[in-house]
Amino acid sequence: MPVALRRWIPTGCRPTPTDPATAPHGGIARRPQAPTCIRRGLRPGNTWCRTPRTPRTPRPPVPPSPVPPPPPRSSAMNVSVVLFTSDLRLHDHPPLRAALDGARQVVPLFVRDRAVDGAGFAAPNRLAFLADCLRDLDAGLRERGGRLVLRSGDVVDQVCKVAAEADADEVHLAAGVSAYAHRREQRLRSALEADGRRLHVHETVITAVAPGAVTPSSSDHFAVFTPYFRHWEREHLRDALGAPRGVRVPESVGSERLPTRTELSGLSQGLAAGGEEEGRKRLMAWLRGGITAYEDRHDDLAGDATSHLSPHLHFGTLSPVELVHRARRTGGPGAEAFVRQLAWRDFHYQVLAARPDAATADYRGRGDRWRSEAAAREEVEAWRTGRTGYPVIDAAMRQLRHEGWMHNRGRLLTASFLTKTLYVDWRVGARHFLELLVDGDVANNQLNWQWMAGTGTDTRPNRVLNPVTQAKRYDPDGAYVRRWVPELEGLRGAAVHEPWKLKGLDRAAYDYPDPIVELADGLARFRHARGRD
Incomplete structure (x- = not known):
């Protein structure tokens, strides 16, 4: 993905007549002299004034000096921020890997976005599962010498504040598919660019195949699953990444207290536990047994041979890329049927990416005059x-x-x-x-x-x-x-x-x-x- 760039001006400098970007005459500063006028009666300051005395042979114009690159940071101060969203894991996390490869220190950041709360998406059950995920992510980072930084507020404001506190050069983020995610990326890019920082957006973190990676010849997305799946199956998936061994976080960056599910009310009594550790335990157990019966029994209501991994995919405690690879290595009709369900997930994401209005409006209108909730x-x-x-x-x-x-x-x-x-x-x-x-x-x-x-x-x-x-x-x-x-x-x-x-x-x-x-x-x-x- 392209990154945000801007012309670098050394800190503390302001444009002056001798700066290459603003000085006349190609950036050559001339010694000031008292001007006189060529024409009689014109006062200094008129546009036809120039310096008098003996005419000199003009110098050839000198091209502006190139804008100097920013001085290299000390490797000990090189910092990147990783903004976690729907990817609350350490295994197979391309943004985190890229940040660790390019910086000595990394700030793993999660922002409790008030815009999401205000839109009604922060339902109690998901908040409880999210609390589990954040605590598990923090525990995993601490085992590796790091920690999770939690902030609340507007996501763009908080990312910029944390980047400034850490003196970070770059911010890494998983690509989203919703209209909200696209607006977030655009706002982040503009705000970080204004601060002289870069945003890196990584694909195939939330999906196995990115929206738009496969398209029909006559449209920007597939409207029918079967042809989409044929193309999806042929896509080469990147290799799944392991979890990092160590994560160094700047001590200067503070964090809010992590939430717990016990602070919430209105929860479903049988709500499952969240977090990457729980998700991986469930995945491994299912791959060892349940997946073999999935093809024949996935619709069995009482037997329930489904994986129960959908919450972990939603919060990103499990990687869809890793799931596809593991299922294919397991093999058999059950694994093939499971991979097909993962493709259905990507199919819906590519529809929503192309048609964000489908979240609230008919994708294909049928002229329905639905009964309203009040009428029924x-x-x-x-x-x-x-x-x-x-x-x-x-x-x-x-x-x-x-x-x-x-x-x-x-x-x-x-x-x-x-x-x-x-x-x-x-x-x-x-x-x-x-x-x-x-x-x-x-x-x-x-x-x-x-x-x-x-x-x-x-x-x-x-x-x-x-x-x-x-x-x-x-x-x-x-x-x-x-x-x-x-x-x-x-x-x-x-x-x-x-x-x-x-x-x-x-x-x-x-x-x-x-x-x-x-x-x-x-x-x-x-x-x-x-x-x-």
């Missing part, structure tokens, strides 16, 4: 609290509230139910997911919701997932439903998916609501809205 208040509340009367929907929504995470098959079912069976605006559901999901990632959350709503990149935008048939297929014995809907634990087998079929006293024995909508009615409404009836 009772149904939306039943959906949120897991009281729709459809057990698999309620089980998934309760899992989300309890763990801050939901099985991917559950995400598909609950999104289809809200947008197509209830015909409620997809943004209502996407917003609720972002409030609770510990892996609440704008690109993947919003674009997966659009996929299910039929306004995104799906090539079959009008398909509707039937929660009963899906439950019987992916939770055939009802174990998943009984785990999260204890009111129905007395129902054995597939009967748990249709409790409304119970008669009389048997049905009254279960404190469970009737369905809030008939599936046939919901389907008819959706088909009519899409002009398919």
